[in-house]
Structures are given as structure tokens and as C-alpha cells.
Amino acid sequence: MELDGLDKNRLPQHVAIIMDGNGRWSTQRRKHRIEGHRRGKTSVRVIVEMSRKIGIRYLSLYAFSTENWFRPDDEVEALMGLLEHYLVAEQAKMMRYGIRLLCVGDRSRLPVAVRRTLEGVIETTANNQRMTVVLALSYSGRDDITRMARKLAQQVKAGQCQPEAIDEQWISAQLDTGGIPDPDLLIRTSGEMRISNFFLWQIAYSELYVTPTLWPDFREKEYLQALVDFQQRRRRFGRTDEQIEQSPLAVVEAGGRKS
Numbered sequence: 001m002e003l004d005g006l007d008k009n010r011l012p013q014h015v016a017i018i019m020d021g022n023g024r025w026s027t028q029r030r031k032h033r034i035e036g037h038r039r040g041k042t043s044v045r046v047i048v049e050m051s052r053k054i055g056i057r058y059l060s061l062y063a064f065s066t067e068n069w070f071r072p073d074d075e076v077e078a079l080m081g082l083l084e085h086y087l088v089a090e091q092a093k094m095m096r097y098g099i100r101l102l103c104v105g106d107r108s109r110l111p112v113a114v115r116r117t118l119e120g121v122i123e124t125t126a127n128n129q130r131m132t133v134v135l136a137l138s139y140s141g142r143d144d145i146t147r148m149a150r151k152l153a154q155q156v157k158a159g160q161c162q163p164e165a166i167d168e169q170w171i172s173a174q175l176d177t178g179g180i181p182d183p184d185l186l187i188r189t190s191g192e193m194r195i196s197n198f199f200l201w202q203i204a205y206s207e208l209y210v211t212p213t214l215w216p217d218f219r220e221k222e223y224l225q226a227l228v229d230f231q232q233r234r235r236r237f238g239r240t241d242e243q244i245e246q247s248p249l250a251v252v253e254a255g256g257r258k259s
């Protein structure tokens, strides 16, 4: 794989992807929607593999939203089947390459068999340190924030948390993504200019990259293009150009906070 134009010293630490366009890919070819998802699964494999090779530390994939439960039963079933198959097929590779699997979302809604397989892979890969793959399953940003608010209310009610102790770090830590750095780059395939209830809190300072390429066609070349584009951005976290020139690291470490 040629990595032309990519600066290995300025890689995003965390890439998050809204994988969209499987259905359109199928419609364009007069195939069943499931075919697009099946091919989309291959894109998942390719992008995880490439991320590992180039040294991306965190890769988050929006695989199934809370809204996706409203799709036709056969499509939901097929997606769950593909997910389970992916987990079973990839576990050995995750171990071989030091990949840790995490899941964000309300996994209690997943079919029991899928949940068991998922939890098995999460447990088996828990000590892997080279890279973390975060699957967003039955996830939505609002649901994440709602569940966090409920936890917060319970802790305050029980006297375990003082309102003054609540700051941005506290909230970040209580979300499903607690302990995971915010995404530096958010990629969306298939051209739609929206966030679709994915990470809401977490993408405050993420660079956005939208490509018309449909997810089943999003492979090495398209990913490389997104990463090179990211490296051409000037991240200011709300500061001025002069501040960045004087003290670039301080701005990055502040992560965009005002003080």
C-alpha cells in the first residue's frame, strides 16, 4: 500500500466514521440492500486493517444507530448476522495484531447471541494495546447524553456527587466513550452533510470530512485521501493563528477549552 503524501508524524489519534450508502450501492446495482451491507462489511475489514498498518490509535465505526431498529425486520436481522459473523471471523486477527474491541451504545437491546459474542471478543481483547476499535451499536449521541444525565441525577440524589464537581472532564468520563480521546477526524461517506445523532458531545472540535463515495466502495485510496486532507487542515480550537504559531502544543493540549 502506497502512503503517498501522508505524514506519519501528524496522524489523527482517533478517526470516527459514519458508514453510509450501503443501500444506495445496492439500488444502483439492482441488488438487495443486504448485498450492500455485506460489501460494507468488507470495507470495515479493509479500513481496520489499514488503520492498524499506518498507526491510527482509535477507530470508531457507527455500525448501528438506535434509529436503525426501525428498519424492516429482515434487514435488522441480516445486519446483526453480519456483525456476529464479523466478530467471530476477526477475533483471531485482533489478537494477532493487538487490537482491542470496545462497544458504545445500549447493548442490552442486541439479540442475546450477538451480545454474547460481542462481550466475548471485548473480554478476550481487553488487554490489547496497539489499537482500539470502537463499534457504535444501538448507539445515538442523544441516548448517550440522556443515559449520562440519568446517572448524574442518581449520583446527586444519593449525595455521591456535588454539583460543583461537574465539569467537562466529568461529563466526558461518564459518557459511553469515557477514557477514549475525542475524535480528531470524523468521516462520513455517501455525501450527506449531517451527523445523524452520532457522537454529539465528542465531536466538538473534530475535523469533518464528507466524501460522495458510498461505504461499500470506501477502501484504501479513499481513506488515504481523507487522512491527507485532514493533515492539510489548520486546527485552532477557537484560538487565533498567532496563538497557534506562538505555542502550538499548548493549544492542542488545551483541546479547545477556553481557559
Ligand code: FPP
Residues within 6 Å of the ligand: 019, 020, 021, 022, 023, 024, 025, 037, 038, 040, 041, 044, 061, 062, 063, 064, 068, 079, 082, 083, 086, 135, 190, 215
Ligand atoms: C448505512 O447504509 C449503513 C448501516 C446502517 C450499517 C453499517 C453496517 C455495515 C457496514 C455492515 C456490517 C458492520 C460491521 C461492523 C461488520 P444505509 O443502509 O443507511 O445506506 P443508504 O443511506 O444508502 O440507504
